Amino acid sequence: MRKYFKVLPLMVLVVTLLAGSVAGAQTIKFGLVAPFTGSGSILGDYIREAMMLAVDEINAAGGIEGRQIEVIVYDDEAAPATAINVVKRVIENDKVDVVFGPNMSSSVLAVHQVAADNETLMMVGATSPSLGYDRTGNPWLFRLRADDQVRVENQADYAVEVLGSKKPGIIYGTTDYCTSARDVIIARFAEHGIEPVAVEQMREGDVDATGQLLNMVRAGVDSIMGLTHESEAAVFVRQMRQMGVDVPIVGFTAWGVPAFTDLAPEAAKGVIAVQSFTPEDTNPVVQEFVQKYQARYGRLPSDPGQAYYDGVYAIKEVIERVGFDKHAMRQELENFSGYVGLQGELVTDEKHNLSRFSLISEFQGDGWKIIEKY
Amino acid sequence: MQRRKIGFSIIALFVVLYPLLTTDTYKVYIMNRSLIHAIIAMGLVTQVGFAGQISLGHAAFYGIGAYTSSLTVLNLGFPIWLGFAAAVLVCILCSVFLSVPSFKLSGFFLSLTTIAFGHIVWVIIVNWQKVTNGALGVFNIPPIRMFGTKFNNTHFYYLLVVTIALLYLFIRRITNSFIGRAFMAMRDDELAAECSGINTRFFKLLAFGISAGFAGLAGAFYAHLSGFISPESFRFAESTKFVGMAVTGGLRHLLGGVIGAPIVTFLPELFRFPGWETYYMMAATFIILMIVVFMPDGLAPLLEKGFNKIFGGRDDVKGGSSE
Amino acid sequence: MLQMVLQNSISGMAMGLLYGVIGIGVCLFWQTTGLINFAHISSAMLGAYFFYTFNVMWNFPIIIAFVLAVSLVALYGIVVLRGVVYKQIMGRKGGRLEFIVATMMLNIFLLNLVIVVWGGVPYPFPSIFGSPMNPLRIGRVAIQHHSLWVLAFTVALVIGLNYFFKRTLTGKALRATAQNKDTASLMGIGVGKMTALSFALSTGITAIAGILLAPIYFVSVELGGGIIGIKGFASAVIGGLTNPFGALVGGLLIGLAENFSVFYISSSYRDVITFVLLVFFLIARPQGLFKKM
The missing domain is CATH 3.40.50.2300 (Response regulator)
Known part of the structure; x- marks a missing residue:
């Protein structure tokens, strides 16, 4: 209940932000498709929070190349059949420039063709090996987290x-x-x-x-x-x-x-x-992210939120390098490197994965102790 | 009578022009999903509304149809039309399993059996990995082709409209024949029906077979429309949704399925306002709950009355409504 | 090996008891109204969430939180379930079919309501029934303290219900109403009051069951949308639907069958066994294991 009341003003904020940006001149539209009501709804909250943190930071600093980011969020219930509906909606109806999500592997399998048909970039956090470029052959699909x-x-x-x-x-x-x-x-x-x-x-x-x-x-x-x-x-x-x-x-x-x-x-x-991520990571970049996140939402960030935070910044970097043309953006993402995210440099490999970061940790009762980083 | 013709023409015109009125393929896609659901709901209206045999396991037939068609096309090299035929046939065969319990059971007990059937089929789809590819699902299901063109959403829409029109005529023919009268007699009083020489077993088999065949056909359409199927789409919750569609539209009305399915399918989409990603489902399900509780006859009779008021004409309720 | 079989039986029975508790509520409702409420399991979910809110979020003492949660759910049973759904549908000479569909939709709506109010994330339940980390150990066989609580509660419930229905005037009136409303009202029984009472009883008892289930299931929507509801129906049907004791035995049977099917057959087909049992009983022995109470 408390959480709910905390989220409410945030949503009002988002809505007003959206309203404000619509009134403004040119915007760039991001779509977010994540679970908010189904079995995976906890992930949706973490993803939205981390993503909005990045978006608001960028918007406060003047946007991407002067354009404010507008985010359209839909629930996919972590179900492939619903994911098709909302991805079609966000791409074909709302005509977003970049889609973030879905986050469930089976949902991505169900919808990635929609992104290819409409030539829209799709940045997903799902980790199943079946989503690699080697298997899907979809040039518009990129993955923000390490492959399982x-x-x-x-x-x-x-x-x-x-x-x-x-x-x-x-x-x-x-x-x-x-x-x-x-x-x-x-x-x-x-x-x-x-x-x-x-x-x-x-x-x-x-x-x-x-x-x-x-x-x-x-x-x-x-x-x-x-x-x-x-x-x-x-x-x-x-x-x-x-x-x-x-x-x-x-x-x-x-x-x-x-x-x-x-x-x-x-x-x-x-x-x-x-x-893929732990707030105990002593990496100063991660710690800075954790503090910002905690200050705003009153709780620690969690996987896979960080991937979407990185994803927003990666898109910003891509646009700053090649402009707003989607084909140029896609080409740049295909050979992307040189941008350092929260957990190290993001480099696109032949499977269209931007990150290969993972760590092995042991739970201690109050937090994780990192044993090894890959 | 002239005014009624105008009314029908307006509706027909809207149905024909719908995909051309919008450039938004998403709206056409959702409409296609609704029409696919409408096929299942029409089957349920026949089975539940007219024959009185409840089923809460139709997601199973929907799934069996989808898997049969896509697997026969992908693995056995069937042409798509044959895949569709196989889907319908396999579903009708499976429905025999389900209708046998209905010889002895009715009402709540029958609904529990159908729920059990739905769950068993789901578990088999998930675990029979060699054939169904398990939780990963089946992908690269080819779309329908006709005269060398790959069907897009608009083609699909017209195909579905024609299919539904044919199915509607089929059901209307059936319900106006001795079969329909036997169904309704069986629904209203099984014992009396039996006493007057109606072979209730045969008609139960028939009712289950028709609606299972419809669901199988819908499943095949869904598989070839979306190109990807996975067990997630055939859970128990889907079965309740299908029955909800039939009831929202009107269980005792021939057009119940066709009217209920788009309403239930579009409602959640209408509530996807910005910032409502957590609330839209609650709002949509609340409205459906209200319709089911306060209008148990569904929306179809209401719409029909409205239509008759505007365009005049017969006041008698057309179709198989017996009450 | 013996120890393994023992451990498996005990865990199976612990789960079976929980199915049985849900089944008791189903029986009660069937006995008094002749209907099955497909939103039955929502009462358990609501009970668990209310208790969690009062006890953990608002720090009320356990007893107060418990009483408040159970009475709130009973109130929901009287006002929403009886006052709106039942009255509307039965008032229009609607049949069982309409009641099935309406309660199913009510169940879906309540699930979505809970997701909006409490979020879809499961909460850990406070260990008021003993810590799950230190079970009772007999030899190498572990028994959870929680299971003993459930056992005590169910036994008390079955005895209490038996007494209530057979010995008290209200209980007899309730049974009379269930058998024939018209005759009952001729006998001077307030039929409306009795229906209200039966709704309150079955939802209230299910709310208690929900609180008992929460340490195992967590405070989660899985309680209201998962398979547990159908397992509750199954145990009630196997037990004969008219006998709370039968529902308990039905639940135990399902719990044991599940665990031994994992042990001897395969974990992949665990849930199938429940449904096969259910269908088998429905067809071969529709009167269930036990006669009418």
Whole structure:
């Protein structure tokens, strides 16, 4: 409830800003498509907050090449069918210059063709390997976060090389985010000559994982790879602690965010996770961002917000280099380099990923301790 | 009678010109989605409204249709029309499973069975990865082509309008025949229907088959319109939406589905004001709730009355309304 | 292995009890109105959110927060569910079909309302039923304190309801109303009051169930939109719909079947077992496991 009242004045602000900018001369329009009501609604809030922080900073400093940024926000319910509706709306009806989002991999798969058909830049934070340029062949689709391919491989490597795991177990969810990570990690383990001894599914909304845990114990796992969404991660670690299953647990990105640790702060102690971002990062650029964010919203930023913050600034940089022509912008983004974002230089690779940054950290109960940065 | 013709012409003109009135393909696209939903809702009107057999599992048939058509076209090299035929056929076959419980059950118990059916189909779609590609979904589904042109949204719109017109005639023919009378007799009093020599099992199979076939056809349309399908689009919530469309339009009215589907589909879109990205759904669902609670007959009879008032003509309610 | 089977059974029963508690509310509503409320599970969601708001956000003492939350939901049951939805639909000689659809839409609306008011993010529930980190351990088998609370509550509830329906005048009047409204009103029973009471009872009890579910499910929209609602229906149907005790047994059956299907078959098809059981019982034994209470 409190959060809601805090957001309200912000929205009024956004609306007035929008109204003001419409009245002004020329603007550049960004669309944001993110989940605000569906299962992933927590991500939508973080994304909008971080993105608006960047937009307001730029607008206060005079905009991009003198043009104010106007942002149009739509909810996609984290559902592909709705994502198609709103992406079409934001591109074909509102005619935005750049679309940010959707943030769910399956939604991006459903809509990226719309961006290509209308020749509109689409900057997404979704991380499934199936969205790479090598697979989609869509020249207008770019990704602001590291590919899960990279991060999940780091996760497997860490389990094998650092933890010395020989008999890993896997718990995964049913969405494409989870199942594609499962495929990547099984393939990577195979490269190490290891076959997971237990691969168990936990459906979204499940609140009991006893059977899955017992199967893992029966198979004699020596480490567990967590590839579920946040709520299921909380349920899983809680039950793991209750049943006294005492093996190291390494999760992927959903296991490295407050949406997970807030739900099970005690049980999550000792969980190791691959993250894209953590506010504990001592990098001064990150710290400056964290302070600005906290001053404005009263809470810490979270993954994937930082990616969209970077994305807005990257577009600004691109426009300042080549102007407002969308084809020139796309070409520039294809070979983009030389701009330093929050977590290092953004460089576009052959898969159209702008970032490859990831870190492995351990949850300490009050925050994350960074073990390794990639 | 002259005035009625004018009225019909105005409506027909609007339907024909709709995609040409706007340059905004998004509006045409949403209309296409509504028309696809309308096909399912029409099937539900037949099954639920006329035959009295409730189904809360139609997202399953929608999904089976979408997957059947896209997988047969992509993997078996079927031409698209054959994919459509396969979708309809597979759905009708699957509907047999669902109608068997209806021989014994009705009302709440039947609705629970159909919910169970919907969930089971969903779990199978997600987990049968070799065939359905699981949660990743199926992509690069080819669009419909005719005479060498790739169908865009506008072509699609006309195809859907023609399809719906044909389906409407089909349903009207059925409900005005002995089948329709058997359906309504079965709905109003099953025992009495049975006593007067109506084979209720056969007519239940028929009702389920018709609406499952409709949903399968809609699924195939959706797959080839969007080019991408994933299990997310066929969840239980979709089934409730479909029934909501049929009720909003009017469960006992032939045009119920065609009127309800666009309303329920467009409502959330209308509320997407700037800054409303958290509220629009609540507003839309509130209006639908109000319609369902305060106008259980739906909007179609109301609109029909309005039409008759403006353009004159018969006051009797046309179609299969028996009350 | 024995320990594993034991642990699996105990966790399965703990979950089953929760399904059963939801099922009891379904039974109660069916018994008194002859209807099934598809917005049933929303009462649990509202109960959990109200309790969370009063207890955690506004720092009310647990008892006050509990009473307030449950009475608010009961009030919603009387005013919204009975006063608007039920009266409107039954007042127009609408059938069960209209009631099903209306309550389904009510459920969807309430979900969206909760998302607007509280946000879609799940909240952690305070550990007032004992810390989840230190369960009771017998050998190597862990039992959560929370499960014992649920067990105590459900047993008390079943006994209490039994007593209420069989021994008290109000309870008997309620049953009479459910069986035949006209006869009941001829006997001088205030039918309107009785319907109101049955709505309040079933929503209130479900609100308590929601508060009991929250430590496991978190305070989340998953409570109102997830599969738990259908599992509640399933346990009620398996138990025969007329007997709260039956619903409890039905819930336990589902909980055990789920956990052992994960253990012996596959975690991927866990939810299918509930539905297969449900359909099996509907077709093969529609009267459920137990006779009418």
